[in-house]
Amino acid sequence: MGLAKRIIPCLDVDQGRVVKGINFVSFRDAGDPVEAARRYDEQGADELTFLDITASSDDRDTMVHVVEQVASQVFIPLTVGGGIRTEADIRRMLNAGADKVSINTAAIARPEFVREATARFGNQCIVVAIDAKSVQQPGEAARWEIFTHGGRRSTGIDAIAWAQCMVEYGAGEILLTSMDRDGTKLGFDLELTRAISEAVSVPVIASGGVGNLEHLVAGILQGNADAVLAASIFHFGEFTIEQAKRFMQSHGIEMRL
């Protein structure tokens, strides 16, 4: 008896529509975030993450409506990320029914924002998203730096030190994405995941690179992640969440089934 490891499907939303679409059997509208959320809930998703990639801030209200609709039909934790820059942004998402928000760029721009946000809303609802990339030099130990702009711009900040700083500022959870692995289907950066997970006291969600179910198992057993986040392997119907959970359980991982 104990705490289950979590599987979190992530949906990218642009102007209220799921980007790239979701391809389930008998799925009527591939771009409908509410239907997608409902299906993932039925499959046993432990949480849902919506990443708002809407470029224009004028269209941010659309995301609020999406969250409102999802939250009135799906009763599992919802995290919203993308464009969260002010306490007003956070309040708006929480009022719409989100349980957590993830903060990335705004934390790098002004780390105190994380301290203020956790003081105001509680650390349980502030997830700090970290995009890290290996900057290993020949002959040196591996280290990782924080990158922005989809992995194109280095900040020079050490990923482990940054994760520890964010936890000290009150972050309740770390969403860790390997920019080396994101989109590759080669699996999580397990070394990175393990290093961050060991360095902080709060749960770590591993993200970036999942291509098969073995990768999810490795993220937990070798990366010491507390949760795994994936998008494409679930969106295109390759595997259901339930299949993934059964597979992970068969490898000795405690899951909610």
Next chain:
Amino acid sequence: MTSIAVIDYGMGNLRSVSKALEHVAPQARVRVTQDATDILHADRVVLPGQGAIRDCMHELERLNLVEVVTQAAASKPFLGICLGPQALLETSEENGGIRCLGILPGQVKWFGDQLRDPVSGVRIKIPHMGWNQVQQTIDHPLWRGIPQNSRFYFVHSYYLQPARENLIAGQADYAFRFTAAIADHNIFAVQFHPEKSAREGLRLLTNFVSWTP
């Protein structure tokens, strides 16, 4: 038609609680409120809450709700969620030690942040976040239809330690066994979030809506 007051004292996400109640009891009148009259006139009262206990107690005092909550907890079907049950006990270790409502005897303790699995040596993370199994230690109308050891969604760094064994209604294991639910007459209070615990959580809320203690 039953009326339910969800006490709004500015702590955390009350929309989730009211949405879940509206979902399981579309005929009920669910009101998110900080108005004393609303709360005292409601048939049922929910005390939710997230965040820090100091702010919680401070807000309850600032809004003159201490007496109202105490009265409601003494007289109506009363459901505490997450920070709610912590506020019902006497003291909490959070924020350097805080006096709580003292409606039920007991303390709120910190898990600590240096816990490790004794076998694997892997860090045990705090907050305790995610789906854990709850062992029902008593028969209770709010557990009706919920299988033993069902999983509920938790997120907390402090845990309930009621002073009387007979207040414990459910337990969970995380680093050690802790109290996940307490029950006393018309009070039922859970450390987890039924409003975020999918089917079993909704079942618990359904049971609350029809509960006649």
